[in-house]
Amino acid sequence: MTSAIAKIRILLAEDQSMVREALAALLGLEPDMEVVAQAATGEAALEALRTHEVDVALLDIEMPGMTGIEAATRMHQERPGLSIVILTTFGRPGYLRRAMEAGAAAFLVKDAPTAQLAAAVRKVLAGERVIDPALAAVALAEGANPLTDREREVLKAAAGGATNAELAETLHLSQGTVRNYLSIAIQKLAVRNRAEAVRAAQDKGWL
Known part of the structure; x- marks a missing residue:
């Protein structure tokens, strides 16, 4: 009698339930894979990690509250041996760098074929890194x-439209310091104002 495959x-x-359930169903068709836990937020993913035996975490970036990259950072701290795969709809270059810094071993766009995702899961578990080549x-x-x-x-913090006074209070800085940071960011991004700076940084995945 042959032994069962581990x-x-x-x-x-993944915060979108239809996408999450579809991914779980497709991965469940792989003979060597089992989705043991699902989560709609980064916080819920952390809780699931603490209550389930997990080999690989697949994390979407754009989730409410804690992002996938922030969750990856926490997971890497708590479980350094965990293999982390970041999935994203947005192929923003800054996301890739931040994901790698957070401890992710793979970075893929969500519209990649399921076979490619399954192959990536196997590779990261074997100690390899997998990065979307175009990205x-x-x-x-x-x-x-x-x-x-x-x-x-x-x-x-400025992305929500807060005034300098509100930013200073929230971040425990002086208004002058807030103005200096915003001015430097505007100069570095070669834009005209802080609203453009926020958009430019978001578009590149730097926030």
Whole structure:
């Protein structure tokens, strides 16, 4: 009698339920894979990781609250041996760099064929890195994120349209310091104002 195949245990985090369930069903068709937990947010994914035996985490970037990249950072801290695959609808070069810095071993766009995703899962479990080649080329051409962590923090907080006074209170900075960070970010991104700076940084995946 042959022994059963040891299945790769997958945690799948995706906020769109139809997409998540479709991915789970397709991966479940692979003979060596099993989706053992699903989550709609980064926070729920972290909780699922703590309550399930998981080999690979598939994380969407764009989730409400904690993003997939933020969840990946936390997961990598808590479970350094976990293999993390980042999935995204948006092929933004800055996302790739941030995902790798967060500890992800693979970065794929969501419209990739299921066979490609399944192959990526097997590869990261074997210790390999898998990066969408077109996105890797764009990321190399774009270069590194020119914004410092503090500039990113201020610009991200400014995305909601808060005034400098509100930003200063939220970030525990002086209004002058907030103005300086925003001014430097605007200069680095070669735009005219902070609204354009926010859009430019978001488009490149730098926030």
